[in-house]
Amino acid sequence: MTVPTGLMRWTDSSFRMPGRKPCFRLFRDFDTPCRPAPYSCPNFGDRTLITPALPCSSRILLFALLAIASFVSSSIRAAEEKTGEEAKETEFPTEWVSIFDGKTLDGWKATKFGGEGEVFVKDGALMIKFGADLSGANYTKPTPENDYEVELEAKRVDGSDFFCGLTFPVDESPCTLIVGGWGGGLCGLSSINGNDASENKTTSFQSLENDRWYKIRLRVEPHRIQAWIDDEQIVNAYTEGDKLSIRSEVSLSKPFGISTWQTTAALKNIRIRKLTEEEAKPAE
Numbered sequence: 540m541t542v543p544t545g546l547m548r549w550t551d552s553s554f555r556m557p558g559r560k561p562c563f564r565l566f567r568d569f570d571t572p573c574r575p576a577p578y579s580c581p582n583f584g585d586r587t588l589i590t591p592a593l594p595c596s597s598r599i600l601l602f603a604l605l606a607i608a609s610f611v612s613s614s615i616r617a618a619e620e621k622t623g624e625e626a627k628e629t630e631f632p633t634e635w636v637s638i639f640d641g642k643t644l645d646g647w648k649a650t651k652f653g654g655e656g657e658v659f660v661k662d663g664a665l666m667i668k669f670g671a672d673l674s675g676a677n678y679t680k681p682t683p684e685n686d687y688e689v690e691l692e693a694k695r696v697d698g699s700d701f702f703c704g705l706t707f708p709v710d711e712s713p714c715t716l717i718v719g720g721w722g723g724g725l726c727g728l729s730s731i732n733g734n735d736a737s738e739n740k741t742t743s744f745q746s747l748e749n750d751r752w753y754k755i756r757l758r759v760e761p762h763r764i765q766a767w768i769d770d771e772q773i774v775n776a777y778t779e780g781d782k783l784s785i786r787s788e789v790s791l792s793k794p795f796g797i798s799t800w801q802t803t804a805a806l807k808n809i810r811i812r813k814l815t816e817e818e819a820k821p822a823e
Contacts, residue, residue, distance in 0.1 A: 631683050631813040635690070638678060639665055639809040650675040650791050650798065664805040667797065669697055673788060675704070675798030682795045682811060684708045686819035689757045691797075691809040695749045698802030699723045706792035709759055712783040713793050716757055716766055716774070719747045720800065726773050728764060730784045741774045752807075760814065761821040 656668030695702035727736030766774035
């Protein structure tokens with residue numbers, strides 16, 4: 540390698556790194572080609588600086604641009620990795636995934652409505668104890684926001700009001716499936732266009748007994764929500780053009796939670812899955 544022999548003039552001033560001894564000198568004549576320059580640095584030891592035959596100003600600019608490019612590239616890489624990790628965390632398969640292990644409250648926590656009953660696990664079931672008014676549990680891990688199904692088994696252990704108020708996301712709008720409200724039999728979605736489960740197109744009354752397990756299934760499709768109790772469909776709502784919402788009392792159940800009203804409930808076999816592309820086609 541040919542070493543440039545241009546003269547190099549130095550200033551007496553040093554560039555001082557915070558908390559470290561000065562060791563790098565600045566060029567006075569930035570248009571003079573540079574040559575190998577031995578220097579001693581108390582921070583890094585003795586080194587020999589070998590540089591190409593470029594004007595110092597150009598070389599410094601090149602180094603700065605390379606440093607900026609490296610930083611930007613690293614930042615983009617880190618952002619892509621984070622986005623990939625987040626996407627992986629929120630992806631759901633089209634096969635059923637259990638979100639309650641029947642042994643612990645892993646992924647679940649009591650909803651702090653105020654005056655709520657205790658939430659605990661007993662005999663493989665998630666128990667929501669009778670409270671002053673509302674009691675419930677929130678699922679704390681990610682769930683789909685659209686094109687999915689939820690399935691669970693629930694029973695009213697004590698009380699006479701709803702034992703499954705399932706609050707769920709529909710894209711950015713929340714909604715609640717009420718099972719067993721208003722004295723024990725009211726079912727429907729709360730709310731559609733500001734009307735709750737007792738006064739909209741999904742309102743129905745079912746005969747629901749205490750201390751009996753019921754299989755509840757909810758399906759969220761583009762512009763359509765369906766629900767079943769056992770094998771009987773209780774909701775088949777086309778929602779295009781409708782405004783979905785929830786009652787303010789259950790806002791703490793968002794984005795995904797189960798609540799009761801002055802009722803003790805038992806829940807088990809709670810699972811969720813993403814719909815297939817064929818299943819998620821918009822309703823006609």
